[in-house]
Amino acid sequence: xTEYAFFPGCIGKNVYPGIEKATRLVFGTLDVxxxxxxxxxxxxxxxxACYDKESWYTIGARNLxxxxxxxxxxxxICAGCYGTLHNVWHELTHNRKLLEKVNENLDTIGMHYSGKxxxxxxxxxxxxxxxxxxxxxxxxxxxxxxxxxGCHYLKPSSVTGENPESPSVLxxxxxxxxxxxxxxxxxxxxxxAGGGVMSGEPDLSLRMIETKLKNIxxxxxxxxxxxxxxxxxxxxxSQKKLKRFEIPILHLNQLLGLAFGHxxxxxxxxxxxxxxxxxxxxxxxxxRVSA
Amino acid sequence: MSKNMKEVIEKGNAFxxxxxxxxxxxxxxxxxxxxxxxxxxxxxxxxxDVFAIPELWECTTCFTCQERCPKEVKTTDMIIELRNISVExxxxxxxxxxxxxxxxxxxxxxxGQPLSPEVAKMRSIIGLAKDPCDVSRDEKDLKAFQxxxxxxxxxxxxxx
Numbered sequence: 001x002t003e004y005a006f007f008p009g010c011i012g013k014n015v016y017p018g019i020e021k022a023t024r025l026v027f028g029t030l031d032v033x034x035x036x037x038x039x040x041x042x043x044x045x046x047x048x049a050c051y052d053k054e055s056w057y058t059i060g061a062r063n064l065x066x067x068x069x070x071x072x073x074x075x076x077i078c079a080g081c082y083g084t085l086h087n088v089w090h091e092l093t094h095n096r097k098l099l100e101k102v103n104e105n106l107d108t109i110g111m112h113y114s115g116k117x118x119x120x121x122x123x124x125x126x127x128x129x130x131x132x133x134x135x136x137x138x139x140x141x142x143x144x145x146x147x148x149x150g151c152h153y154l155k156p157s158s159v160t161g162e163n164p165e166s167p168s169v170l171x172x173x174x175x176x177x178x179x180x181x182x183x184x185x186x187x188x189x190x191x192x193a194g195g196g197v198m199s200g201e202p203d204l205s206l207r208m209i210e211t212k213l214k215n216i217x218x219x220x221x222x223x224x225x226x227x228x229x230x231x232x233x234x235x236x237x238s239q240k241k242l243k244r245f246e247i248p249i250l251h252l253n254q255l256l257g258l259a260f261g262h263x264x265x266x267x268x269x270x271x272x273x274x275x276x277x278x279x280x281x282x283x284x285x286x287x288r289v290s291a
Numbered sequence: 292m293s294k295n296m297k298e299v300i301e302k303g304n305a306f307x308x309x310x311x312x313x314x315x316x317x318x319x320x321x322x323x324x325x326x327x328x329x330x331x332x333x334x335x336x337x338x339x340d341v342f343a344i345p346e347l348w349e350c351t352t353c354f355t356c357q358e359r360c361p362k363e364v365k366t367t368d369m370i371i372e373l374r375n376i377s378v379e380x381x382x383x384x385x386x387x388x389x390x391x392x393x394x395x396x397x398x399x400x401x402x403g404q405p406l407s408p409e410v411a412k413m414r415s416i417i418g419l420a421k422d423p424c425d426v427s428r429d430e431k432d433l434k435a436f437q438x439x440x441x442x443x444x445x446x447x448x449x450x451x
Contacts, residue, residue, distance in 0.1 A: 010404035013423040036424035047390040055445030155354035190353035
């Protein structure tokens with residue numbers, strides 16, 4: 001059985017626990033074992049990296065070090081957590097002097113990081129399990145969706161190795177469960193939450209997401225699908241603040257959970273501020289895959 | 292690790308900048324506010340005091356400008372480093388001070404976004420452990436984590 005250390009992230013466990021639960025259910029269905037560790041916050045690339053990078057590297061390295069003894073890679077479900085952990089891993093495995101400094105810091109609490117344990121975004125795991133996803137699918141959902149990638153999953157490409165101008169993995173995965181990814185204007189632009197802007201410049205953050213939501217609304221989709229708990233929070237909370245949008249928002253693991261036949265209550269679909277009621281009705285009418 | 296401007300500019304490859312403006316044209320935040328990435332790079336390169344401009348804190352660090360720069364200037368990396376120097380010099384425009392709350396949460400609970408009693412209840416309703424498995428679950432782990440934070444520059448100026 002494949003096994004990963006599971007990094008749920010602050011938002012996925014403390015604000016939208018449905019995302020954590022959906023992840024456990026989906027990866028359970030796919031026969032992937034997830035192991036828990038006493039992680040701290042990733043810490044956030046916007047706030048903490050902008051205040052002090054050395055601290056950011058050290059706190060990130062403490063998280064990476066926890067699963068090193070068991071030689072497990074770390075699965076993240078948020079582009080923010082991925083941005084932090086993957087950048088920390090990349091920098092520490094390319095900069096010996098920095099690694100030494102970080103280990104000197106970690107030594108205060110008797111810990112050490114060698115660079116062996118590596119972060120991985122859950123979408124990249126799913127990308128390698130397309131056959132299993134198709135086999136486990138119980139419902140062809142048939143939604144029209146707007147997909148949102150999350151900046152730090154894609155960029156900087158010198159670190160992520162992704163194609164940030166025309167990615168397709170998320171479009172492909174929603175397609176496996178019978179959803180159609182709909183094109184919309186500026187689909188790859190930032191949701192406006194990162195860089196400490198959501199907390200430090202809330203009005204700017206809201207203007208950015210408003211533009212994005214307008215572009216999505218024009219295409220009349222059933223839902224927005226994201227692969228980042230932090231973007232998820234921005235899409236959900238902002239719609240409530242702006243009072244003029246009501247577009248259901250699902251983390252990809254919640255969407256896959258529905259397609260695998262898990263109950264919407266267990267996936268925490270009712271925990272968003274924006275109602276998912278109409279979407280749930282559509283699931284009931286969707287085509288079941290014959291065994 | 293002391294960071295000075297010269298080091299940041301060199302590491303960021305700012306001298307290669309030809310002021311073409313592709314960064315500004317690509318910036319999703321700049322469409323909605325007065326931030327101009329090209330101006331920040333220019334001022335920094337000229338040795339100007341960029342810390343006095345609040346726009347430095349309007350970047351969402353989406354990396355689009357850095358990705359598209361034809362001269363491989365590390366624009367986003369530079370903005371992050373410039374913010375570090377700003378914090379080191381204790382220069383905070385008002386909005387840059389707000390994230391300190393998140394740092395305080397990180398210290399107190401191990402999470403920037405802490406768990407509320409309402410969400411703890413929601414967790415048990417959907418069949419998760421009420422308290423998530425994280426550093427705050429065991430007092431011993433949290434104390435060690437705080438000891439680590441105490442030794443780091445991050446906690447400078449953050450009220451505990």
